[in-house]
Amino acid sequence: MRLVNHLYRDLDTLEQFIKTEALDARKGLLQVFTGILDTEAVRALLSKIQQWTPGFAIIGASTSGEIADSEIHDETILLSFSLFDSTDVDVIHVADSSHESGVELARSLAHSDVRLAIAFGNTLNANPEHFISGLSCGAPNLFIAGGNAGDNACFEHSFVIANGEVYTQGMVLALLRGPSLQVSNRAILNWAPIGNEMHITRCQDNVVYELNGKPALEVYGYYLGEEVLATAPQSLMEFPLIAMVDGIPVARSPVGLADDGGILYAGGFRPEEPVRFGVADIGTILSSACDSALEMGQSLPIEAVYIYSCTGRRSFLKENMADEVAALSTLGPCAGFFTYGEYLHTSNSNRLLNITSTLVTLSESSRIEPRTADLKAINATQASTLRSLTHLSNLATRELNQSMKQLEQYKNALDQTAIVSKTDKAGRITYVNSLFEQISGYSAEEVLGKTHRVLRHPDMPSEVFDDMWCTISAKKTWTGTIKNLKKNGDYYYVHSTIVPILDAKGQITEYIGIRDDITNILVNEERIAQQLTDKLTGLPSRTRLLEDTEREQSSVLALADVSSFKSINDYYGIATGDRLIAGIAQVLSAQLADTGIRVYRLYGAGFAFLPAKGMSVPVFERQLLRASQELHANPVEVAGEPIDVELYFGMSEGEEHLLALAEAALQKAKEEKVTESILTYSERDQNHLNNLFWIQEVKDAISDGRMISHYQPIVDASGLESSCKYESLLRMVDRDGEIISPFHFLDIIKHTKYYPRITRDVVARAITKAKETGCSISVNLSAEDIANRETREFIIGQLREGGGKNLIFEITEGESLKDYQEVKAFIRSIRAYKAEVAIDDFGSGYSNFSYLVEIQPEYIKIDGSIISGILTDNSRMLVTESIIDLGHKIGARVIAEFVSSDEIADCLRTAGVDFFQGFAVGRPGPL
Numbered sequence: 045m046r047l048v049n050h051l052y053r054d055l056d057t058l059e060q061f062i063k064t065e066a067l068d069a070r071k072g073l074l075q076v077f078t079g080i081l082d083t084e085a086v087r088a089l090l091s092k093i094q095q096w097t098p099g100f101a102i103i104g105a106s107t108s109g110e111i112a113d114s115e116i117h118d119e120t121i122l123l124s125f126s127l128f129d130s131t132d133v134d135v136i137h138v139a140d141s142s143h144e145s146g147v148e149l150a151r152s153l154a155h156s157d158v159r160l161a162i163a164f165g166n167t168l169n170a171n172p173e174h175f176i177s178g179l180s181c182g183a184p185n186l187f188i189a190g191g192n193a194g195d196n197a198c199f200e201h202s203f204v205i206a207n208g209e210v211y212t213q214g215m216v217l218a219l220l221r222g223p224s225l226q227v228s229n230r231a232i233l234n235w236a237p238i239g240n241e242m243h244i245t246r247c248q249d250n251v252v253y254e255l256n257g258k259p260a261l262e263v264y265g266y267y268l269g270e271e272v273l274a275t276a277p278q279s280l281m282e283f284p285l286i287a288m289v290d291g292i293p294v295a296r297s298p299v300g301l302a303d304d305g306g307i308l309y310a311g312g313f314r315p316e317e318p319v320r321f322g323v324a325d326i327g328t329i330l331s332s333a334c335d336s337a338l339e340m341g342q343s344l345p346i347e348a349v350y351i352y353s354c355t356g357r358r359s360f361l362k363e364n365m366a367d368e369v370a371a372l373s374t375l376g377p378c379a380g381f382f383t384y385g386e387y388l389h390t391s392n393s394n395r396l397l398n399i400t401s402t403l404v405t406l407s408e409s410s411r412i413e414p415r416t417a418d419l420k421a422i423n424a425t426q427a428s429t430l431r432s433l434t435h436l437s438n439l440a441t442r443e444l445n446q447s448m449k450q451l452e453q454y455k456n457a458l459d460q461t462a463i464v465s466k467t468d469k470a471g472r473i474t475y476v477n478s479l480f481e482q483i484s485g486y487s488a489e490e491v492l493g494k495t496h497r498v499l500r501h502p503d504m505p506s507e508v509f510d511d512m513w514c515t516i517s518a519k520k521t522w523t524g525t526i527k528n529l530k531k532n533g534d535y536y537y538v539h540s541t542i543v544p545i546l547d548a549k550g551q552i553t554e555y556i557g558i559r560d561d562i563t564n565i566l567v568n569e570e571r572i573a574q575q576l577t578d579k580l581t582g583l584p585s586r587t588r589l590l591e592d593t594e595r596e597q598s599s600v601l602a603l604a605d606v607s608s609f610k611s612i613n614d615y616y617g618i619a620t621g622d623r624l625i626a627g628i629a630q631v632l633s634a635q636l637a638d639t640g641i642r643v644y645r646l647y648g649a650g651f652a653f654l655p656a657k658g659m660s661v662p663v664f665e666r667q668l669l670r671a672s673q674e675l676h677a678n679p680v681e682v683a684g685e686p687i688d689v690e691l692y693f694g695m696s697e698g699e700e701h702l703l704a705l706a707e708a709a710l711q712k713a714k715e716e717k718v719t720e721s722i723l724t725y726s727e728r729d730q731n732h733l734n735n736l737f738w739i740q741e742v743k744d745a746i747s748d749g750r751m752i753s754h755y756q757p758i759v760d761a762s763g764l765e766s767s768c769k770y771e772s773l774l775r776m777v778d779r780d781g782e783i784i785s786p787f788h789f790l791d792i793i794k795h796t797k798y799y800p801r802i803t804r805d806v807v808a809r810a811i812t813k814a815k816e817t818g819c820s821i822s823v824n825l826s827a828e829d830i831a832n833r834e835t836r837e838f839i840i841g842q843l844r845e846g847g848g849k850n851l852i853f854e855i856t857e858g859e860s861l862k863d864y865q866e867v868k869a870f871i872r873s874i875r876a877y878k879a880e881v882a883i884d885d886f887g888s889g890y891s892n893f894s895y896l897v898e899i900q901p902e903y904i905k906i907d908g909s910i911i912s913g914i915l916t917d918n919s920r921m922l923v924t925e926s927i928i929d930l931g932h933k934i935g936a937r938v939i940a941e942f943v944s945s946d947e948i949a950d951c952l953r954t955a956g957v958d959f960f961q962g963f964a965v966g967r968p969g970p971l
Contacts, residue, residue, distance in 0.1 A: 047348035047377040076104030077381040079119040104205030107381035108194030114373040124379030131222030146178020167192035184392040191383030237320035281356030297356040297398035310385030345407040351380030485531030581629035606649035635671035757966030822852035848879030908942030
């Protein structure tokens with residue numbers, strides 16, 4: 045391929061140029077860049093060009109300057125012909141520059157051979173950013189280049205060109221197809237963010253009304269000087285707002301003033317988006333252009349270069365813009381124009397940029413010919429006042445912001461934990477925080493302007509306050525405990541610190557008081573003391589045991605329980621049982637006093653023992669058994685009645701779960717009636733005990749009615765279907781009311797007798813809920829469920845009584861479903877009652893397609909592990925599209941699981957999925 049440029053002067057000269065270059069016999073792309081804004085004259089010229097060069101597709105835009113090789117021109121018409129050998133070009137006009145239009149076009153291009161789409165838009169009439177973002181959603185790998193039309197920096201009237209027509213609305217695109225076409229791109233910004241971070245507090249798409257809650261123009265005038273407003277927006281273009289988007293600095297340049305006071309930018313903003321002003325240094329910009337030209341020239345095949353650069357960039361660089369264009373033109377023949385916003389394709393997305401120079405290199409050959417042309421020498425390291433001041437400003441701002449953030453965090457931390465008040469020099473309250481209001485009962489309005497006398501309790505002696513005022517008046521900090529009076533008459537104690545605040549001259553300006561409410565601390569200390577000691581026996585309690593084991597990192601623990609204590613309680617009465625427990629505690633304490641073994645009372649007739657420091661496990665065990673034998677040999681006398689006592693023991697060894705392991709060992713000893721030795725569990729028994737724990741939890745939950753169903757919505761992707769669908773999901777409510785996922789216990793109980801019971805209960809609840817709500821309820825069935833005769837008969841019996849309308853049975857796709865005949869017979873049975881079938885987790889297992897054909901499910905659910913990665917993994921998107929296509933071809937409707945974001949939902953909707961299920965559309969809960 046090759047690129048040739050012609051600056052139009054008259055028709056005769058143009059006709060001669062066409063003949064000289066033999067353009068009438070060639071094919072390719074003609075880009076028309078016009079600084080002449082007479083649309084009728086442009087149309088007349090286009091008509092002639094179409095007659096003389098019928099093989100060229102035409103695309104173009106009005107400009108704020110034209111680029112032809114190394115030259116910049118103004119108010120001319122540049123005709124740039126790209127002659128191709130094996131590349132075809134189509135030009136289209138899209139009247140609507142909305143996101144939906146971009147998505148719709150992308151669908152038609154997603155699987156085409158288009159290698160590059162050059163797009164021009166009208167930012168003065170609409171925001172082309174929505175259109176190019178729609179293109180990347182539907183065709184993420186398609187290269188996009190181009191920019192928004194200009195109008196010589198007048199910001200009044202721009203247009204785009206497609207073949208022989210001129211448009212002031214919508215987008216025009218040139219679509220380049222060719223197997224040998226090589227395309228690469230680059231964007232050069234080099235504008236540095238400066239000053240404090242601001243937030244877009246009011247905007248509408250690409251019109252900004254407020255920054256940090258103030259009018260946008262007022263903010264520009266405040267930071268940049270009122271004189272910049274006199275010629276706005278031209279004077280504002282070189283000071284873009286810079287935001288970080290996916291880690292990329294994106295500049296937004298002002299291109300106009302809205303009638304209602306806003307500033308029109310060449311790109312949109314999000315509400316509350318953080319931005320900073322941008323400034324630039326000419327030396328750094330030009331040096332970057334040289335570096336980019338050298339790097340690209342050495343590494344890429346280049347036969348033509350298209351340059352789309354920002355009007356704001358040109359306004360800032362002025363005559364130096366020619367140096368940048370000259371540097372970039374060393375890459376090869378080039379053409380382009382100055383835009384009101386440039387388009388850049390990055391990995392899987394498109395961006396609308398400002399203040400950049402974007403360039404696209406093309407070649408129909410893969411041969412790299414390193415460029416050796418001399419670039420204009422630019423000393424990038426020379427001193428620059430602006431660059432130094434920018435660095436100084438950013439560094440000072442960063443340090444100030446860091447200090448302010450730290451101070452704000454300190455204040456927040458203080459407000460969260462302390463009662464804070466400030467007074468003036470006379471002691472009148474000027475500020476109180478919310479904790480002051482909460483603890484005292486007084487609102488800020490009730491105490492501002494008053495002194496702290498309003499809080500003084502009659503019990504407080506005046507000498508305390510005299511000492512406080514004497515201390516703080518001497519510019520010293522006072523600390524003490526004060527009893528205060530609440531508004532409701534109650535009292536509270538605070539530990540107070542009063543600090544005098546001094547100005548630069550060392551004079552007191554105000555006082556700040558920081559107080560900790562210690563009333564609850566005193567109450568809690570009393571409660572803790574009570575909790576640490578068992579009232580009945582005087583022994584340390586269970587709470588103390590847990591504290592001691594954690595503090596000392598104990599590795600051995602023993603428990604003991606009195607044999608048949610319930611029978612003793614029942615026979616003698618609770619009062620006698622309590623006296624017996626106290627007597628046992630006294631005997632054990634006396635027997636073990638000299639050994640260093642500590643005795644605790646846990647519950648009922650249960651005791652715990654920790655060995656003395658350094659005591660070996662065998663010695664610990666012998667001492668406990670000796671004390672037990674002594675207790676058994678000498679009955680405890682209660683109210684003149686001797687009572688025989690026999691103890692069961694359980695012991696644990698390890699670093700974790702000592703109490704749980706010891707309790708399990710004790711339970712085992714009681715079951716096996718072991719009293720002559722001590723049964724011990726260690727950490728290696730933990731998995732077995734964990735399984736036993738969950739089996740017992742499930743058993744109790746079934747008995748207590750704590751196995752419940754939650755329901756997750758399944759939503760129509762098109763938004764048209766009004767019927768409601770839900771999937772029934774098993775949950776367990778633990779003893780504290782917390783909701784437990786079956787992830788923790790389902791695999792453990794699958795081989796127990798409780799699993800079929802749970803399945804039947806879930807099915808019964810789903811049938812009831814479908815009748816109550818009229819909604820479709822889906823229920824999961826595993827291979828084990830279908831293979832269980834009782835479960836199958838239960839389901840059929842339930843359907844026989846109430847019918848299967850609004851019921852969907854989800855059968856997991858995988859290798860475990862081997863007996864097709866049994867599955868098919870079951871499906872025939874439930875369908876006889878109008879129930880439907882879904883294949884769950886499709887794509888996660890072996891995806892047996894003959895199985896799909898035999899079962900003919902009404903629904904296919906795509907496995908969530910596939911859906912969760914479609915935005916970052918193109919192969920997963922292809923698998924998803926294939927499953928959707930397959931499902932529709934066999935008459936099934938397709939449900940996507942794990943739809944966790946709006947972006948995933950948009951891509952799935954484009955791909956044709958029927959239903960969504962996931963946190964983005966609804967979480968599981970009661971129905």
